[in-house]
Amino acid sequence: MLSKRIIPCLDVREGKTTKGIKFKENVDIGDPVDMAKHYYDAGADEIVFYDITASHEKRNIMIDVVRRVAETIFIPFSVGGGIRTVEDMREVLLAGAEKISVNSAAVKNPQIIAEGARAFGSQCIVLGMDVKQVEKTEGIPTGYEIVINGGRTHMGIDALAWALKAQELGAGEICLNSIDADGTKEGYEMTLTRMISEHVSIPVIASGGAGTPEHICDVLTEGKADAGLIASMVHYGTYTIKAIKDFLHERGVKMRNVW
Amino acid sequence: MITIIDYKAGNLTSVVRAVNHLGFECRVTRNVEDILSAERVIFPGVGSAGQAMEDLENTGLGQTIKEFYASGRPFLGICLGTQIILEKSEEFNTTCLGLVRGEVKRFPEPLLSDTGERLKVPHMGWNRVGLKKPHPVLKGITPESEFYFVHSYYPAPASDDNVIGTTAHGISFTSILGRDNMIAAQFHPEKSGRPGLAILKNFCLWDGKDAE
Numbered sequence: 001m002l003s004k005r006i007i008p009c010l011d012v013r014e015g016k017t018t019k020g021i022k023f024k025e026n027v028d029i030g031d032p033v034d035m036a037k038h039y040y041d042a043g044a045d046e047i048v049f050y051d052i053t054a055s056h057e058k059r060n061i062m063i064d065v066v067r068r069v070a071e072t073i074f075i076p077f078s079v080g081g082g083i084r085t086v087e088d089m090r091e092v093l094l095a096g097a098e099k100i101s102v103n104s105a106a107v108k109n110p111q112i113i114a115e116g117a118r119a120f121g122s123q124c125i126v127l128g129m130d131v132k133q134v135e136k137t138e139g140i141p142t143g144y145e146i147v148i149n150g151g152r153t154h155m156g157i158d159a160l161a162w163a164l165k166a167q168e169l170g171a172g173e174i175c176l177n178s179i180d181a182d183g184t185k186e187g188y189e190m191t192l193t194r195m196i197s198e199h200v201s202i203p204v205i206a207s208g209g210a211g212t213p214e215h216i217c218d219v220l221t222e223g224k225a226d227a228g229l230i231a232s233m234v235h236y237g238t239y240t241i242k243a244i245k246d247f248l249h250e251r252g253v254k255m256r257n258v259w
Numbered sequence: 260m261i262t263i264i265d266y267k268a269g270n271l272t273s274v275v276r277a278v279n280h281l282g283f284e285c286r287v288t289r290n291v292e293d294i295l296s297a298e299r300v301i302f303p304g305v306g307s308a309g310q311a312m313e314d315l316e317n318t319g320l321g322q323t324i325k326e327f328y329a330s331g332r333p334f335l336g337i338c339l340g341t342q343i344i345l346e347k348s349e350e351f352n353t354t355c356l357g358l359v360r361g362e363v364k365r366f367p368e369p370l371l372s373d374t375g376e377r378l379k380v381p382h383m384g385w386n387r388v389g390l391k392k393p394h395p396v397l398k399g400i401t402p403e404s405e406f407y408f409v410h411s412y413y414p415a416p417a418s419d420d421n422v423i424g425t426t427a428h429g430i431s432f433t434s435i436l437g438r439d440n441m442i443a444a445q446f447h448p449e450k451s452g453r454p455g456l457a458i459l460k461n462f463c464l465w466d467g468k469d470a471e
Contacts, residue, residue, distance in 0.1 A: 001372065001427055003385040003405060040452070045385055071276055076407060076450050096272045098450060121269065121306055123381065123409045173383070203383055226384065256385045258403040259452045 003256045004220045004248070005045035005227035006241055007205060008234055010035055013052045015061040033068045039234075040073035042241040043259045047073070048101070048175070048205075048229060051081035063095050070096020078126055080175075086115050093120055101175055103128035104148040107155055107162075110169055117170025126205075127171040131159045131192060132179045144192050151179035163196050174200060175229065177207040185211030185232070188219040197224035205229055213239065213247035220253055261285035261463060262297035264324065266314050268339055269305030277449035277456060283463045291323045299463070300327055302443075304339030308363065308412070309351030311343055321356055328358050328441055333467040335396075335459075336443025341436065342414055344443055350412050359438050361416035370429035378429045381411040386446075388424040388434050395468070396442045396461045397423070397435070404454035406446035408434075414445060440467035 011018045016030045036047050049069075051062040059082060066079055079092045080101030089100045106112050106127060116125045132151055136143040144159035163174055176196055178189030188209045197204040206225035210216055216228040233239050245255045261278050263271055265287045278285045278301075285301075286293070294300060302324065304311055315321035328334055336344050343355040348363035355363070370378040385405040390397060413432040416422055423442065424435035434445045442462070448455035 001386065002378075002382065005384055070273065071280065074273075074277055074280070074450060074456055075452050093270055094272060096276060098273070123305065123383065172381070201379055202381075203379055226379070256405040258401065258405070258454075 001254055002226075003045070003254050004225075005205075006043075006216070006244060006248075006255075007046045007048055007227050007229050008039045008044050008241070009048040009050065009207070009229050009231045011050045011052050011231075012062060012065060013054075014058055015065055018052065032065050033072055036069045036077070037072050039241065040075055043245060043256070044075065044241055045256055046075055046227070047077040049077065049079045049081075049097075051079065053082065056082070063091055066092055066095035066097050080126070080128055084109075084112070086112070086119050089116050089120060089124070093124060099124050099126050099173070101126035101128045103130065106166065107146060107148055107157065110165065113166055113169040113171050117172070122170045122172035122202075125171050126173045126175055127163070127166040128175045128177065129159060129162065129166075130177050130179050131189075133189075133192070142195065144195070147179055159192065160195060160199060163200050167200050167202050171202060173203045173205065175205040175207055176225075177229075178209060181209030182207075184209050187211065187215040188223060188225075188228070190218060190223045193219055193223040193225050197226070203227065213244045216244060217248055217251050217253060220248070221251075260297070261299055261301060262294060263287045263301045263303065264294060264320065264340075265289045266304070266311065266318065266320050268311045268314065269303070271303055273447075273449045274301060274303050274337070277459055278463070281456060281460045281463060289318065289320060291319065294320075294323050294327055295330075297327065297332065299333040299335075299465075299467075300324075301335045301337065301462075302340035302344075303337040304343070305409075306339055307350055308339065308343055308348040308353045308355065311339055312353050312355060315343070315356070324356060325358065331440050331467055333462060333465045334441040335462045336441065337449070338410065338445060338447055341443035341445050342410075342412060344441070345414055345416065348412060358441065359416050359421050359436060360418060361414065361421070363412050364415050365412050366429065372429060381409055382413075382428045383409045385451075386426050386428065386434075388426050388446075390424050390435075391419075391422050394423050394435075394437060394442060395465050396458055398461050399457045400454055406434075406444070406448065406451040406455055408446045410445060414443075437469070439469060
């Protein structure tokens, strides 16, 4: 039986993690490679990096980070942010990432999913989806709409329809982020996660809103997600990966407990 | 020196990094002489069996792999490399290398868990391996050890003699198979944390002799 996955997410700008990350010993660590190592040793099942470097010229800094991470940790990790072409994908995968994620680039050009899947296999292609709840309309029958630019631009695309289309195009996994829940620490968007997860046959990573182990438990059970993305709840040392996994294990959720 | 066979089936970077991390040198090659003279070989691969076999046949590497296996030196299959050592695959009805009797099947759909929940295909993520027999390459692996899998097809050897470990995903399938100097895993040891690295290290030190 597959274990449910716990996936820390690191935002990286110009080669440094963006938040003043504090672990137990209260040390600021801005190096994504050190942080990846920390989470690898702590039992993370996978790691997600988002490159939020604004300038395209500085993207090679991220490639160097990916290369160094790949020499340091031996679990899968994915890289997203700024990936627009098959060449961008190839660069990141050859540097050693297991997967790449596309978000707004795929909304603007869905064929990038098919091209990536054809070139590297579906298992490499993660569709990142930013979703906002809206009024149900003919165009948005589920009441969940695809947004980009951090939620500022509504795309007029229904979230469920988009998830199904991406799966058909060859996405191997979906990272489903609720813009409404993101940053609230009040729990994942359960209705959305469950709806998407029940309708697609590829794994769904729930993202946005995790504040406690209870939230993760909810989204992995009732929410039917395959994995939970976490950020601040571990970055600031509030919880350790082990404490989260122990909690989930006690609740009967199968976890990778030995690493 | 570990020789990693490059037959254009996916990214070999992570296998190279893991072997180097363990302190072993390796080379990635598709040169017949290099492979035949290798001390030990890793046969990785990601992608589809049809494409992989086509490449192996066009380049003649399929024959090279059979010859290397016959030499008795240690041979490790990973993921797609593990599937195409069997006789045939349901994926595009492909005839494979046939180093081990049996075939490669697709997970049935719908695939249900013990409790009746619908399971997803591909089988992607961390899972355990129940060891059916001891093997030098699996030294230190416990029932709680988990490994990273990504696949929609699974190996089904004809004889239980070749089944070294099994994994449950709706059905029970062979996740580690072996024969003589060859051992092959459906999962990715290079992406499976410490237990995966332990398997790679054991393989790098293995003399190719079977457990029994």
